[in-house]
Amino acid sequence: MAEIVIASGKGGVGKSTLTSSISVLLQDRKIGIVDGDAEAPNLHIIFDVNTWESEVEYREKSIAEIDYSKCINCLLCKETCTYEAIREKDGIPSIKGYVCEGCGACKVVCPNDAISIQKNILSGWIRIGKTKYGPFVSSELDVGQPNSGKLVTSEKNIARKWVIDGLIKNIIVDSAAGIGCQVIASLSGATHALLVVEPTKSSLSDLKRVYYLAQHFRIKSFVVVNRYNLNPDFSELHDFVSENGLEIVGKIPYDKTVAESMAKRKPLVEYDPHSPASKTIHEISSFVDTLLS
Ligand code: SF4
Numbered sequence: 064m065a066e067i068v069i070a071s072g073k074g075g076v077g078k079s080t081l082t083s084s085i086s087v088l089l090q091d092r093k094i095g096i097v098d099g100d101a102e103a104p105n106l107h108i109i110f111d112v113n114t115w116e117s118e119v120e121y122r123e124k125s126i127a128e129i130d131y132s133k134c135i136n137c138l139l140c141k142e143t144c145t146y147e148a149i150r151e152k153d154g155i156p157s158i159k160g161y162v163c164e165g166c167g168a169c170k171v172v173c174p175n176d177a178i179s180i181q182k183n184i185l186s187g188w189i190r191i192g193k194t195k196y197g198p199f200v201s202s203e204l205d206v207g208q209p210n211s212g213k214l215v216t217s218e219k220n221i222a223r224k225w226v227i228d229g230l231i232k233n234i235i236v237d238s239a240a241g242i243g244c245q246v247i248a249s250l251s252g253a254t255h256a257l258l259v260v261e262p263t264k265s266s267l268s269d270l271k272r273v274y275y276l277a278q279h280f281r282i283k284s285f286v287v288v289n290r291y292n293l294n295p296d297f298s299e300l301h302d303f304v305s306e307n308g309l310e311i312v313g314k315i316p317y318d319k320t321v322a323e324s325m326a327k328r329k330p331l332v333e334y335d336p337h338s339p340a341s342k343t344i345h346e347i348s349s350f351v352d353t354l355l356s
């Protein structure tokens with residue numbers, strides 16, 4: 064099985080455009096598609112998926128709850144909480160549920176056993192859908208909730224089960240931006256990473272961070288440069304690539320049809336198969352094809 068992650072240190076560099084178009088072009092290769100951005104999922108919009116085959120609540124969060132019939136307002140809990148998840152008004156404590164980590168320290172210090180830890184609080188949803196190109200799993204983190212990385216791991220586990228069941232042979236993950244929990248979850252256990260970068264200093268700086276993270280997981284990485292013609296002489300990027308023995312597997316030109324395809328809720332290569340960006344994505348897909356099982 065190949066598990067290929069499309070990642071970038073910086074948001075808005077074209078990961079979802081690339082993921083959706085590769086999914087279209089390699090649909091005969093039995094690929095399962097994972098939207099690895101639980102905080103801002105968007106692949107379902109590009110795939111125009113409006114209904115889900117299944118949706119399950121994701122309950123991982125624990126939070127403290129105060130039994131006010133037992134509380135003697137000593138505020139030891141507030142003093143103990145290092146997360147500042149307990150506020151006080153008129154001498155009465157209350158829990159800030161969106162901040163509480165459920166660590167239980169307040170429960171330990173409470174002299175009157177007034178605090179309990181409530182488990183299995185709703186923190187998001189995992190959704191399974193169908194696209195024309197393969198099975199699709201997405202998720203959405205509830206506002207202010209933690210555990211986005213665990214959500215992405217759960218999504219990937221669903222896709223891996225599809226591989227075991229013979230439904231698919233390969234997985235493609237559209238990672239979140241940055242190097243946070245969701246990206247760590249996306250990269251963990253992956254076989255290859257396509258790192259998308261733009262020819263700018265800030266994008267290169269972010270590329271380095273996600274590359275070093277991929278290195279930590281010993282994942283073979285390749286580079287895709289998006290909007291490369293906006294700064295084709297950006298030598299720092301080429302220096303970094305050659306110093307680290309990386310390979311640029313695609314240079315996608317700036318192309319106004321990318322934004323148009325998003326507005327029409329269509330993968331770029333379907334919206335305009337002959338646009339300049341589409342042509343390069345065809346080449347990148349041919350390369351990705353060589354990595355698949
Ligand atoms: S469970 Fe932990 S984070 Fe939550 S209020 Fe208590 S001490 Fe603070």
Ligand code: SF4
Nearest residue numbers: 134135137138140173
């Ligand atoms: S430590 Fe217990 S008794 Fe004291 S204020 Fe907190 S909940 Fe109330």
